[in-house]
Amino acid sequence: MAGNSDPLTPRAKLAVTAGKAVAAASRAAGRGSGSVIGGRVALKLDPDLLARLAQNLDVVLVSATNGKTTTTRLIAEALRAAGPVVSNALGANMPAGITSALAGGSDARYGVIEVDEKYLAGVARDTDPKCIALLNLSRDQLDRAAETRMLAENWREGLTGSKAVIVANADDPLVVWAASSSPNVIWVAAGQMWKDDAWSCPSCGGVMQRPGDDWFCGECGFRRPTPSWALSGDHVLDPHGSAWPIHLQLPGRANKANAASSAAVAAVFGVPPQVALERMYQVQAVAGRYDVVQFQGRDLRLLLAKNPAGWLETFSLIDPPPTPVILSVNARGADGTDTSWLWDVDYTRLTGHPICVIGDRKLDLAVRLEVANQQFQVCENLDQAVQLCPPGRIEVIANYTAFQDLRRRVGN
Structure with missing residues (x-):
């Protein structure tokens, strides 16, 4: 839980200072934001720095193949209704970039962190998140990430018994399988336009049946869970059955789905859907996207x-x-x-x-x-x-x- 006591040891403070200096030098040399190189240097000096920086924050992790940068931004906007937020808004989403971002947020109450799919389990171990949002898993960077089921398995193992509230997309069988190892899951019907990574059952390898918006495995009975939140046209349906209008400056159905998941996350932190969705309207572009x-x-x-x-x-x-x-x-x-x-x-x-x-x-x-x-x-x-x-x-x-x-x- 957030507090004001200083969690940083002298070594950690030195690591933060050195990381910031290296990042500034990298920026001055015209080599980008410097966040990754700064974070690498800081973690070399104090390998536990990420955990130390996170221990005074209520942390949300966001991971997915698509939509994580935008969703991270929408959640950060919503949570600002409840207090100061630190976030890796520019998408540096591996441990070095995350460490760099958190080092810049000394007065923050919330940490809203986008995490590369491969690093989710490790970052979750270090940051003890209150909430983890899982949006989708689909093929991407085939030379690096291998196949999607391996990523789902990493998530499933890494999240087993997690104390975090998992907000997960009920329409993506791989995400459902990965999240099902957690004791506390909130299911969101966010939709799934791309289905070609989910025709075989992640649990038993059987063929997935997909009648309408539903899905289930005809062989082992693994099936779509009942969602408590849902995207319905231009509205988010909350667990009480109330419909809240989505007004976004970002285009497309996918961003409405991101907003639905973000509203479910905000509710975990006590921010009501109406407030969360109104704040999301502020987001016009995300790291240049849609500009x-x-x-x-x-x-x-x-x-x-x-x-x-x-x-x-x-x-x-x-x-x-x-x-x-x-x-x-x-x-x-x-x-x-x-x-x-x-x-x-x-x-x-x-x-x-x-x-x-x-x-x-x-x-x-x-x-x-x-x-x-x-x-x-x-x-x-x-x-x-x-x-x-x-x-x-x-x-x-x-x-x-x-x-x-x-x-x-x-x-x-």
């Missing part, structure tokens, strides 16, 4: 899509044809170097849109679009692609490092 920027006389909307589940959700929110679309795909370390996931994305949804293709792996993407019978042009860079588009709105969809490249180019 509309002026560039060469056009309005570019910047959209991040890192894996098949993310691309599917993104296609559902772009403006209708003939709005031009620029697609950019890289395969650097932070993206995952395996681009075979491109074949899992249904690019026929772009039919009717003029498409320009850029990025390190533009030729991989071009082959995929060719097979999907799409009309497209391969361009050298963003400037050339934008020149080929008429004045007005352009939807720009990019994966992780390609998105960072775009933000730098447009000065966002």
Whole structure:
């Protein structure tokens, strides 16, 4: 529970100071925010620093393949109704980045922390969270994360007997299986648009039956739990059956689902749904995502899509044809170097849109679009692609490092 006593030993204070100095030097050298390198240095000097920084906070951890940065931001906004919040809002979500973020929040009561899926169990051990939000698990960075069921198994083992309240998506069988090892779970019907990672039962390997919005395993009886919170159109239904309107500046069904999960988390901390959802309206963009920027006389909307589940959700929110679309795909370390996931994305949804293709792996993407019978042009860079588009709105969809490249180019 939060308090004001100073939990930091002299060694921990030295580690924090050194980490901040290294981060500042990294920023001054133009190498990004410096949070990761600063956190690494701090943890070298005091390996227990993350646990020490977290011990005076009420901590929420947010993990998922899609939506964790946005949901972290929505929860942080909601909890500010109840007290000061520290959060790794820019998405540095491994232990070094998390340590760096918490070191900057000395007066905070709540820690709202996005955690990379692979690190969830370890960070949960260190931070003793009051609540953990689990949104979805789908294929991503195939060279690094291997298959989704292994991640679900890591979560299941790591959360066994956890004292935290788990807020979990009842519509994702992998998340349900992972969360079921915990004694205290709040189920949210947040939906699942991408289902291709959940056709076999994570419990026994049997074939999943999926009538309507329900799901169950015909062989072992593993089935969708009854949710106490639900997304219903533009409303969140709470456990008492009250419907609360969702007003977001962020587009798309996926963000309404993120808001529903965030409202359930806020309620764990005593923030009522109405207050939580009203505060979420403040969020306009998340680390540049959904921003509309002026560039060469056009309005570019910047959209991040890192894996098949993310691309599917993104296609559902772009403006209708003939709005031009620029697609950019890289395969650097932070993206995952395996681009075979491109074949899992249904690019026929772009039919009717003029498409320009850029990025390190533009030729991989071009082959995929060719097979999907799409009309497209391969361009050298963003400037050339934008020149080929008429004045007005352009939807720009990019994966992780390609998105960072775009933000730098447009000065966002």
